[in-house]
Amino acid sequence: MIAIIDYGAGNLKNVQHALKTIGISSRITDQPSDLEKADGVILPGVGAYGEAMKRLSETGFDLEIIRQAEKRKPLLGICLGMQLLFEKSYEYGEHEGLGLIPGEIVPFEGAVKVPHMGWNQIELNKRFDDDSIINRIDEGDYVYFVHSFYAKPTNDQDILFTTNYGEKFTSAVKRNNVIGMQFHPEKSAKTGMQLLRNFGGIVS
Amino acid sequence: MLAKRIIPCLDVRDGRVVKGTKFKNIKDVDDPVALGKKYSELGADELVFYDITASHEKRNIFLDVVEKVGEEVHIPFTVGGGIRSVEDFRSVLNAGADKVSVNSAAVSDPQLINEAAERFGSQCAVLSIDVKKEDGDWFVFVKGGRENTGMKLWDWIDEGVARGAGEIVLNVMDTDGVKEGYDVNLMSQVAERVRVPVVASGGAGKKEHFSKVLKEGKADAALAASVFHFGEIEINELKTYLKKEKLPIRLG
Numbered sequence: 001m002i003a004i005i006d007y008g009a010g011n012l013k014n015v016q017h018a019l020k021t022i023g024i025s026s027r028i029t030d031q032p033s034d035l036e037k038a039d040g041v042i043l044p045g046v047g048a049y050g051e052a053m054k055r056l057s058e059t060g061f062d063l064e065i066i067r068q069a070e071k072r073k074p075l076l077g078i079c080l081g082m083q084l085l086f087e088k089s090y091e092y093g094e095h096e097g098l099g100l101i102p103g104e105i106v107p108f109e110g111a112v113k114v115p116h117m118g119w120n121q122i123e124l125n126k127r128f129d130d131d132s133i134i135n136r137i138d139e140g141d142y143v144y145f146v147h148s149f150y151a152k153p154t155n156d157q158d159i160l161f162t163t164n165y166g167e168k169f170t171s172a173v174k175r176n177n178v179i180g181m182q183f184h185p186e187k188s189a190k191t192g193m194q195l196l197r198n199f200g201g202i203v204s
Numbered sequence: 205m206l207a208k209r210i211i212p213c214l215d216v217r218d219g220r221v222v223k224g225t226k227f228k229n230i231k232d233v234d235d236p237v238a239l240g241k242k243y244s245e246l247g248a249d250e251l252v253f254y255d256i257t258a259s260h261e262k263r264n265i266f267l268d269v270v271e272k273v274g275e276e277v278h279i280p281f282t283v284g285g286g287i288r289s290v291e292d293f294r295s296v297l298n299a300g301a302d303k304v305s306v307n308s309a310a311v312s313d314p315q316l317i318n319e320a321a322e323r324f325g326s327q328c329a330v331l332s333i334d335v336k337k338e339d340g341d342w343f344v345f346v347k348g349g350r351e352n353t354g355m356k357l358w359d360w361i362d363e364g365v366a367r368g369a370g371e372i373v374l375n376v377m378d379t380d381g382v383k384e385g386y387d388v389n390l391m392s393q394v395a396e397r398v399r400v401p402v403v404a405s406g407g408a409g410k411k412e413h414f415s416k417v418l419k420e421g422k423a424d425a426a427l428a429a430s431v432f433h434f435g436e437i438e439i440n441e442l443k444t445y446l447k448k449e450k451l452p453i454r455l456g
Binding site for chain 1 (some may be wrong): 244275
């Protein structure tokens with residue numbers, strides 16, 4: 001069973017519906033103590049970084065997520081949830097994140113339209129060629145994005161996917177059992193369902 | 205590279221998809237969830253569900269449809285029609301919609317765009333504009349195109365974007381339902397003017413029309429209804445064609 005963390009940030013049902021479609025059971029929870037029993041954890045999120053971190057710390061989810069991640073429980077951060085895995089964000093000020101992946105969150109700059117919204121392609125980091133998270137995922141597959149900030153990991157080896165939008169940016173990360181996807185797998189049709197299935201495979 | 209999007213639009217009345225051109229020639233009905241699912245499997249990039257239910261009391265039937273679409277269709281979708289307040293935004297977003305489009309309500313209460321963008325983010329505040337040429341100028345129309353607001357298109361677009369609209373859907377009434385192509389010239393002027401994505405609507409009849417509006421018209425997406433509903437153009441074939449035309453297209 002996968003626990004989907006509810007900390008008051010937007011609609012979590014889409015993630016649960018997508019998991020249900022591919023036969024993975026999940027439970028939306030607002031209780032940090034539920035993470036211990038779960039086989040895997042999903043941290044979703046839309047909204048502002050500072051506010052999200054504030055809610056995670058008020059509810060006690062922050063320390064519990066870190067504890068579970070350190071116990072090597074599979075953890076998937078989606079969109080803002082991925083950004084929260086990092087050390088720091090510069091979204092409206094400077095905010096500290098969960099610090100599970102070294103690096104920081106920065107805004108898109110330059111001539112591109114912001115938010116980066118729509119279907120864009122992923123390029124795979126060869127380092128993960130044998131990793132089950134990319135089972136049946138191909139170079140150039142399209143996934144659905146909606147975001148204005150992106151992650152800059154300190155270590156290149158944590159980069160799972162990159163995507164081109166004016167410049168090349170990190171669209172997914174993986175550091176041991178901690179995975180982050182900047183796009184929305186739950187809205188990314190077949191490719192997204194396959195990525196969630198692959199995460200489900202890691203969980204069970 | 206960011207893909208150009210193909211968006212089927214489904215008009216929903218009393219919980220069923222109405223196939224017709226606007227309010228005329230309503231011919232057939234279908235289940236919105238089944239049709240949305242079919243389009244998604246054929247490679248549609250997004251869906252629009254438009255509530256054309258006449259009475260406000262039947263609003264809950266539409267919300268049930270939105271909820272079921274969210275459960276079964278795993279691509280982004282926009283909901284429009286009958287959205288009048290921030291509360292309406294909230295109820296369709298909670299039901300599972302990714303974006304909400306406003307048209308007449310934004311004209312009578314432009315502050316609604318600001319409030320929705322601040323509350324839920326610009327990415328889900330879509331400004332849909334019905335536009336028609338009169339005496340050589342483009343004017344904004346409301347009430348299903350029956351009423352000229354007297355407002356010039358360029359003023360309304362600039363105001364809408366400044367207030368926080370994250371996307372513009374431009375429905376050109378002169379070309380709508382005629383199936384002789386989108387207004388490519390107008391679309392390119394709009395696309396060059398704003399920094400938010402522009403969705404072309406009104407006029408699709410052939411595959412070439414999509415190619416033209418996405419290339420020369422510089423639209424980020426093309427929306428159509430009847431050509432898809434009546435099987436005149438299959439979405440998978442259209443997208444294969446557009447890819448061959450060297451457009452950045454996601455094949456489903």
